Amino acid sequence: MNWLQQLGRAGLNFFERLGRGHIFLFYVLAGSPGMFIRFRLLLQQLFSIGVLSLLIVAVAGLFVGMVLGLQGYNTLVDFGSEESLGVMVALSLVQELGPVLTAILFAARAGTSLTAEIGLMKATEQLSGMEMMAVDPLQRVIAPRFWAGFISVPLLAAIFSAVGVFGGYFVGVGLLGVDEGAFWSQIQSRVDFYDDVLNGIIKSVVFGFAASWIALYEGYDAVPTSEGVSRATTRTVVHTSLVVLGLDVIMTALMFD
Amino acid sequence: MSEVLVRIRGLSFQRGSRMIFDGLDLDIRRGQVTAIMGPSGTGKTTLLKLIGGQLRPLAGTIEVDGENVAQLSRTKLFQLRKRMGMLFQSGALLTDLNVFDNVAFPVREHTQLPEELVRDLVLMKLEAVGLRGARGLMPAELSGGMARRVALARAIALDPMMIMYDEPFTGQDPISMGVLVELIHKINKALGLTSVVVSHDVAETAAIADYIYVISNGKVVGHGSPDELDRSGSEWVQQFMKGLPDGPVPFHFPARDYADDLLSGEKC
Numbered sequence: 278m279n280w281l282q283q284l285g286r287a288g289l290n291f292f293e294r295l296g297r298g299h300i301f302l303f304y305v306l307a308g309s310p311g312m313f314i315r316f317r318l319l320l321q322q323l324f325s326i327g328v329l330s331l332l333i334v335a336v337a338g339l340f341v342g343m344v345l346g347l348q349g350y351n352t353l354v355d356f357g358s359e360e361s362l363g364v365m366v367a368l369s370l371v372q373e374l375g376p377v378l379t380a381i382l383f384a385a386r387a388g389t390s391l392t393a394e395i396g397l398m399k400a401t402e403q404l405s406g407m408e409m410m411a412v413d414p415l416q417r418v419i420a421p422r423f424w425a426g427f428i429s430v431p432l433l434a435a436i437f438s439a440v441g442v443f444g445g446y447f448v449g450v451g452l453l454g455v456d457e458g459a460f461w462s463q464i465q466s467r468v469d470f471y472d473d474v475l476n477g478i479i480k481s482v483v484f485g486f487a488a489s490w491i492a493l494y495e496g497y498d499a500v501p502t503s504e505g506v507s508r509a510t511t512r513t514v515v516h517t518s519l520v521v522l523g524l525d526v527i528m529t530a531l532m533f534d
Numbered sequence: 535m536s537e538v539l540v541r542i543r544g545l546s547f548q549r550g551s552r553m554i555f556d557g558l559d560l561d562i563r564r565g566q567v568t569a570i571m572g573p574s575g576t577g578k579t580t581l582l583k584l585i586g587g588q589l590r591p592l593a594g595t596i597e598v599d600g601e602n603v604a605q606l607s608r609t610k611l612f613q614l615r616k617r618m619g620m621l622f623q624s625g626a627l628l629t630d631l632n633v634f635d636n637v638a639f640p641v642r643e644h645t646q647l648p649e650e651l652v653r654d655l656v657l658m659k660l661e662a663v664g665l666r667g668a669r670g671l672m673p674a675e676l677s678g679g680m681a682r683r684v685a686l687a688r689a690i691a692l693d694p695m696m697i698m699y700d701e702p703f704t705g706q707d708p709i710s711m712g713v714l715v716e717l718i719h720k721i722n723k724a725l726g727l728t729s730v731v732v733s734h735d736v737a738e739t740a741a742i743a744d745y746i747y748v749i750s751n752g753k754v755v756g757h758g759s760p761d762e763l764d765r766s767g768s769e770w771v772q773q774f775m776k777g778l779p780d781g782p783v784p785f786h787f788p789a790r791d792y793a794d795d796l797l798s799g800e801k802c
Binding site (some may be wrong): 407 | 586588
């Protein structure tokens with residue numbers, strides 16, 4: 278019976294955390310209008326979360342695009358259709374790799390720092406201190422970070438995909454001799470804005486929402502000790518990665534039937 | 535206006551299965567420095583959090599300036615907190631802001647004062663704690679004592695009616711401790727505040743307190759002025775005030791007979 282009890286306890290803990298996470302989200306969203314009045318807070322967070330993630334996202338996008346160019350060429354050349362390399366690279370990036378990898382990179386670069394920052398603010402009583410000064414930390418600290426993440430991820434995903442296409446171009450056209458005109462014209466004719474680009478944007482918006490929510494909640498709910506913050510930071514990366522990949526499966530099934 | 539600013543009646547609070555307070559009664563009078571003393575782990579900090587509405591009691595009432603804290607809406611609780619200051623044990627300074635901005639933080643959040651006035655106000659508060667010259671330093675550059683003085687300047691920034699001090703003397707060198715003792719005493723007098731000092735530093739606290747409550751096992755075990763407590767007939771109070779190693783709070787954790795334990799040879 279012991280394992281059954283443990284299973285029950287684990288299930289209860291899971292649903293309790295899930296419930297608290299939703300209450301947390303409700304208060305963050307409810308506290309958001311006040312944050313937009315103090316726009317400076319949002320701009321500061323857009324810089325530290327979005328702009329400072331730009332380099333890692335751009336470099337990763339470049340490398341992923343180059344790898345796609347190499348792998349795609351090797352496959353397509355066997356069928357004599359290497360001119361389709363551009364569209365293969367572009368569709369892979371816009372529909373899947375751009376949104377998914379950006380969200381995972383975001384969790385690793387910005388999500389972990391958000392979790393650690395909020396967790397340490399909790400451990401050092403900064404959040405309690407704010408509450409005692411009659412300042413709502415959900416409105417003052419959490420909401421700007423949440424919206425900055427939500428706005429940053431789709432923009433970073435767009436940059437990831439754009440840089441990735443250029444990575445594929447450098448390898449395909451620059452190194453492997455694919456026709457430049459065919460590379461770009463096939464992208465122009467075969468990548469549809471509504472079916473491909475817009476669906477990719479929707480995905481990255483959903484991933485941005487989920488990644489920001491998870492990172493901030495893990496920090497806010499962290500046990501206020503060094504070990505607790507360290508565990509919360511790990512959970513941010515693991516949970517965000519799994520949630521993003523799971524949501525990707527569901528959304529892909531719904532969008533690209 | 536009632537003479538009592540904080541009235542606690544029948545307060546019970548539980549953490550997990552452990553009862554922290556069990557029917558606690560306590561009054562904090564306006565204009566006085568009231569000390570809450572007791573050994574570590576008796577729930578002194580918890581009591582401050584209950585008064586500040588950060589925790590909710592299991593039973594009983596906590597009235598601050600006539601308002602039942604546990605029954606206030608979030609908005610009304612925040613209104614009340616604007617009239618309360620709290621000095622955390624760690625200082626709880628915002629680590630991404632410098633000393634000036636930390637003290638200015640509650641002023642900027644709750645008022646629409648022009649920046650020139652905020653500057654003057656902050657410098658006056660920093661002058662009161664002797665740290666006007668440290669306005670540009672970051673919290674990481676401050677000593678523990680300085681951090682608490684900055685936190686004190688921040689706590690008085692909005693001219694509250696009361697300030698709660700959570701273990702203000704813990705871990706301080708004698709000079710910093712002397713400075714803090716003097717500051718708490720002077721600020722309370724100069725601003726006409728009500729101060730609640732939670733501490734287990736007997737000599738320092740007794741030097742500035744008008745009234746002391748000694749709590750243990752969730753109840754008040756002794757109360758009175760420092761002189762009255764010095765003369766108290768309670769063995770428990772005497773042990774605490776004089777720092778005796780043995781007494782009603784035993785030196786030894788409860789265990790079986792010493793000789794039996796040694797001779798039994800059982801694995802630990």
